[in-house]
Amino acid sequence: MFITPAYAQAAGAGPTSLLTSGLIPMVLIFAIMYFLMIRPQQKKMKEHKALVEALRRGDQVVTQGGIIGKIFKVKDGENEVEVEIAEGVRVRIARHAITSVISKTEPAATPANKA
Numbered sequence: 001m002f003i004t005p006a007y008a009q010a011a012g013a014g015p016t017s018l019l020t021s022g023l024i025p026m027v028l029i030f031a032i033m034y035f036l037m038i039r040p041q042q043k044k045m046k047e048h049k050a051l052v053e054a055l056r057r058g059d060q061v062v063t064q065g066g067i068i069g070k071i072f073k074v075k076d077g078e079n080e081v082e083v084e085i086a087e088g089v090r091v092r093i094a095r096h097a098i099t100s101v102i103s104k105t106e107p108a109a110t111p112a113n114k115a
Contacts, residue, residue: 052095055081058105061098067091068102 055061059071061083072090073082079095 048096048099051101052098055095055098055101056105060102062100062102063093064097064099067093 055071055074057071057074060068061071062068063083067083067085069083069085069091071081072084075081080092081095081098082090083093084090
């Protein structure tokens with residue numbers, strides 16, 4: 001029994017759209033990744049940068065290693081601060097290694113602020 005060529009051929013596939021086949025799912029995946037992963041990380045980095053730039057003498061800080069100390073000296077030209085971790089014990093720490101500020105000091109009063 002022979003099958004005629006007309007019956008043996010599969011039905012032709014309709015034209016597939018680029019949008020439905022792969023572009024739309026990829027765009028959705030990227031959008032979800034952006035809003036769930038990239039955007040919060042950028043916000044956190046911006047907050048940490050502001051925290052590090054606002055460091056000043058007298059602030060009590062916590063480092064990435066868990067050391068708690070008081071800032072003794074802020075070196076402006078360099079990216080490090082000098083932290084006093086015990087009476088008379090001072091260590092130099094990179095600014096970006098400070099994770100949080102426990103207590104901030106009040107800004108020094110200037111003659112313009114006293115009036």
